Amino acid sequence: MDKSNGLRVILFPLPLQGCISPMLQLANILHSRGFSITVVHTRFNAPKASSHPLFTFLEIPDGLSETQIKDDPTSNVLSLVEQININAESPFRDCLQKLLVQESERVSCLIDDCGWLFTQSVAESLNLPRLVLSTFKATFLNAYPIFPRILTKGYFSLSDWEAEDSVLEFPPLLKRDHSWLFREDGEKLNQFFDTVVKNTMRSSGLLFMSCEELEKDSLTLAKETFMVPVFAIGPFHSYFSASSSSLFRQDDTCIHWLDNQDDKSVIYVSLGSVVNITKTEFLEIAWGLSNSKQCFLWVLRPGLVLGAEWNELFSEGLLRSLEEKGKIVKWSPQEEVLAHRAVGGFLTHNGWNSTLESICEGVPMICLPGGSDQMLNARFVSDVWRVGIHLEGKIERKEIEKAVRMLMVESEGKKIRERMNVMKDEVGRSVKNGGSSLRSIETLVNHILSL
Structure with missing residues (x-):
């Protein structure tokens, strides 16, 4: 770890393995640059604090019953995200308020998953900058504003020859891919996409676990779409392993x-x-x-x-x-x-x-x-x-x-x-000296220091 800069970053992952691992890898990246780390997490799928002794972990209630947890709420991810967003808002607000009062170090910002729908409003009410972590490819998040339009195209009941056509609004997907892409309730998805887009546009920055070598054009489009600073600092696991964050x-x-x-x-x-x-x-x-x-x-x-x-x-x-x-x-x-x-x-x-x-x-x-x-x-x-x-x-x-x-x-x-x-x-090459991701990490660090 570099010498401490006296600043603390609060991280808040969604309680899914694919979201927890990159968030904890990001925590290691920021800690190595001098930031102190506090991880706020739900009771469900709580990360193993003992595997990360250099971080502070704070658990908040998530409102899930023992029966729900036993039945594996991840079997329907959209329903889990919807329910846990409702249940966790008040506990998260209380936790964040206490942190801002009690911490001896200045809390520089909150970084949380784009799937949290209430955190932008909470952060704004407490005058705390919020950065968004997308655990998706930048190309996928860029499509959030146009997904509602795609949902009206009727790609769910197509003839065989139509199914092989490409989707002009969202290449390289084929029309038949959309019956799998949007298997959940369309109205709920529209609301989710719209909220994520609006919250991201109000944030202080957008982080991707990707690099220019993989999707340079998409990263440029993300800056234009969301109109916030964009940092492509992946692949995260190239800096720190995800093995210590496994829930299994x-x-x-x-x-x-x-x-x-x-x-x-x-x-x-x-x-x-x-x-x-x-x-x-x-x-x-x-x-x-x-x-x-x-x-x-x-x-x-x-x-x-x-x-x-x-x-x-x-x-x-x-x-x-x-x-x-x-x-x-x-x-x-x-x-x-x-x-x-x-x-x-x-x-x-x-x-x-x-x-x-x-x-x-x-x-x-x-x-x-x-x-x-x-x-x-x-x-x-x-x-x-x-x-x-x-x-x-x-x-x-x-x-x-x-x-x-x-x-x-x-x-x-x-x-x-x-x-x-x-x-x-x-x-x-992106994660080696002079590489695009390493340069982006330095830009991110300077951005957080300026908040």
Whole structure:
């Protein structure tokens, strides 16, 4: 850590794994630049304070019952965000007021997730500058102002030939992507998008876990769209690992297993911390992996399969086939896995964290997005950057087997890998001396000091 500058930053992540990890990585970045850090968090999905002894953690009530928590409220993310925004506003205001009075160091600003809808008003009422962290690709957040217009286009009931058309307002998405992108209630989504846009435009700055090498034009557009200073300081995990912020117990035995595999021989399979699949989809993935005859490491977190525990679904023959070629764990140290010499591909849901981690390690992807920004990330991976294969929503054993074999052993996979290695090098330069992200961090630090 640089010498303390006598200023404190308050961070407030949404209680989702994909939002908590980048916020705590950001906390490490700012702490290394001399800022003291206080993390305000909800009771649900509380980060492990013991893993971050240099920060102060303050818990606020979130209004979720024990029954709701047991039933996993992340199964419907929009409903969780809506409810927790209602429940947490008053406790957060009280907490922030006390912090501003009690802290011996001056609180310079609040940085919170763009999914918090009340924090801009609270911060303004207390004369505290607020900066917004987007855990999405800048391209996705830029589309928030136009999403309500897209929702009126009727892309949900299209003929087969229309479904393949691109969306002129939001390339590179296809029209059929929107039935997955907007699976929630349209009116609620419109209100959410509108509030996020207005709050961001009233903020003191916008942070992205991205870099110019990945989306320079989108970052320029973000400045024009939201009319606030924009800081592209990612990929965050290139500075500080996300492993200490995991909400799940990581199974490190998979690293020893990988040590015994050949270079680039293993397909890593993980659909993240929120995506759910049906029993049928689960079995199709299992048979696809088995039939591909490729080694695999498969993350099967509790609750991934709707209405069942995954180990109840395997026949004796399928289980025996999988055990011959693969290893199954409940959760993995993903950054370490992707960096391992044995991993040659990543079957992913294309959350932005996972997509960035895969790019930074030069691991080409098989795209199986679940919804929201994952659809956009997958399109960029497969159609724009051409560093992966899109399953196009076909969770069928033959399609999965075909994609795995194409990526891992066929000539097309070699070409994809070559393009990914070029991309890895380009993004890697952003976090080195003189790189775009490092320069942006220094600009951000100076901006916070000026508030």
